[in-house]
Amino acid sequence: MHKKTPETVIVVDFGSQYSHLIARRIRELNVYSKIVSYKITPEEIKQMNAKGIILSGGPASVCVSDAPHCNNKVLFTDIPILGICYGLQLGSQILGAKIKPSKNREYGKTKCTVKDHSSLFDSIDKTISVWMSHGDQVLELPDDFQSLAYTENCPYAAIRHKKKEFYGVQFHPEVTHTPSGSQILHNFLFKICHCTGDWSMSSYIDRSIKEIQEQVGRERVICGLSGGVDSTVTAAIIYKAIGSKLACIFVDNGLLRSNESECVIETFKKNFKVDLHFVDASDRFLNRLSSVSDPEQKRKIIGHEFIDVFKEESKKLADINYLAQGTLYPDIIESISAHGGPTAKIKSHHNVGALPAELGFELVEPLKDLFKDEVREIGSELGLPDEIIWRHPFPGPGLAIRIIGEVTEDRLEILRYADEIMINEIQSAGLYKKIAQAFAVLLPVSTVGVMGDERTYENVIALRAVDTLDFMTADWVRLPHDLLAKISNRIINEVRGVNRVVYDISSKPPSTIEWE
Numbered sequence: 001m002h003k004k005t006p007e008t009v010i011v012v013d014f015g016s017q018y019s020h021l022i023a024r025r026i027r028e029l030n031v032y033s034k035i036v037s038y039k040i041t042p043e044e045i046k047q048m049n050a051k052g053i054i055l056s057g058g059p060a061s062v063c064v065s066d067a068p069h070c071n072n073k074v075l076f077t078d079i080p081i082l083g084i085c086y087g088l089q090l091g092s093q094i095l096g097a098k099i100k101p102s103k104n105r106e107y108g109k110t111k112c113t114v115k116d117h118s119s120l121f122d123s124i125d126k127t128i129s130v131w132m133s134h135g136d137q138v139l140e141l142p143d144d145f146q147s148l149a150y151t152e153n154c155p156y157a158a159i160r161h162k163k164k165e166f167y168g169v170q171f172h173p174e175v176t177h178t179p180s181g182s183q184i185l186h187n188f189l190f191k192i193c194h195c196t197g198d199w200s201m202s203s204y205i206d207r208s209i210k211e212i213q214e215q216v217g218r219e220r221v222i223c224g225l226s227g228g229v230d231s232t233v234t235a236a237i238i239y240k241a242i243g244s245k246l247a248c249i250f251v252d253n254g255l256l257r258s259n260e261s262e263c264v265i266e267t268f269k270k271n272f273k274v275d276l277h278f279v280d281a282s283d284r285f286l287n288r289l290s291s292v293s294d295p296e297q298k299r300k301i302i303g304h305e306f307i308d309v310f311k312e313e314s315k316k317l318a319d320i321n322y323l324a325q326g327t328l329y330p331d332i333i334e335s336i337s338a339h340g341g342p343t344a345k346i347k348s349h350h351n352v353g354a355l356p357a358e359l360g361f362e363l364v365e366p367l368k369d370l371f372k373d374e375v376r377e378i379g380s381e382l383g384l385p386d387e388i389i390w391r392h393p394f395p396g397p398g399l400a401i402r403i404i405g406e407v408t409e410d411r412l413e414i415l416r417y418a419d420e421i422m423i424n425e426i427q428s429a430g431l432y433k434k435i436a437q438a439f440a441v442l443l444p445v446s447t448v449g450v451m452g453d454e455r456t457y458e459n460v461i462a463l464r465a466v467d468t469l470d471f472m473t474a475d476w477v478r479l480p481h482d483l484l485a486k487i488s489n490r491i492i493n494e495v496r497g498v499n500r501v502v503y504d505i506s507s508k509p510p511s512t513i514e515w516e
């Protein structure tokens, strides 16, 4: 199968927490970017239609012997290179510079003076604010190099090689704390690498449709819908490619949020004439969960039950060989990094909702090159409603892991209503899109309250709202007190069986986002 690869700028990953961000910034400038392991070979790079190489930062020190090193030959292809932080140190070390731990570690916002405004610093002010985070720095530069910028503590805050297209910045242009960072990356992409900027969401849709058609031919594809943005956009793009040959299965496990199944069904009916198979399996799931309190036990039961229901339904749809899945790019890079990146990230395996390989389907994964916000952009281009595109992520085991202790119909009803109030109020305050995930949790304790002249002894609801880029680390959102007061008042007044509301102010780590 022939695929026209867009021009690519690769990010060689040395374990920086910002590698994802570098790739995102480049894509925002309409150039496709891919993160690759630092073990990549020059031959592999050549096969990728690479127009530029970025060496990422990283937590290691180039001064220690076991620091991650790329193949030295990567520095000697004729593809332009930009080293960022550790990438500058490693690249310049390979090209003859001396690096040493600096006396004063630089961390945070720093004033930087630009000496040379050609190429990398074109259209950039003489004095800029940059984000620094380094312990080592260049001590001596060979004559082949030129210093482009400096800070009070760092004479080589930006450098270039005089004969090769190698540039380095000691600061982080990819973070928002470096306001001119985007222009610096723009200069690297368009003035140094001579990219044309052929990456856009509409070109991605066109390319993806062609690829799906080539992959599946005239065959049918099955897709499990969860109501979340990833599976919905996956179904929408496949529908554009093969129309009625797509069959979707949507399982209501009884653990969904208020109005969730109605919203998904309506969206699909209104927007597509897709062959939608709705299975109400609530009783089945709730029976299996009866008297179960242990979180992992709940996850296992729900996962197994889902696979059983999906198998039964897919058997009814004979002769389907392809299964569509909403795998995203970060899912793939996380697994690469766990198998060889310098900071093997440990992600707990949330495989509820994923289907096992022995089902025998060939996978169709049209979103596997995309970040979450790009998926939202595609969803928007495909005309999906905001309600689905901007919906916060929801775990496969659903409300079962937000009801601490046993899951019952009554407790589900309490939680659904409280959650709905919280989300509605956050939406009315115009904050929903600014928060990564917000939800209510039903606790397994009763507390004393007073309503009118009566003593009450009822449930407690905890509210959780977090900000995060990657869901691996997260901070709690400083919701305005007035908003919290409104949510709390409404829940206590409107949700029967609740007399207390608390707000979770823990970050991840050491806490997790979900309570179970």
Ligand code: XMP
Residues within 6 Å of the ligand: 299, 348, 350, 351, 352, 353, 393, 394, 395, 396, 397, 437, 471, 508, 511, 512, 513, 514, 515
């Ligand atoms: P934690 O609680 O691990 O959550 O900090 C990180 C992100 O993962 C979601 N999550 C799950 N998703 N099945 C899923 O599909 C699960 O079992 C599961 N547990 C947590 C959570 O909602 C958050 O977005």
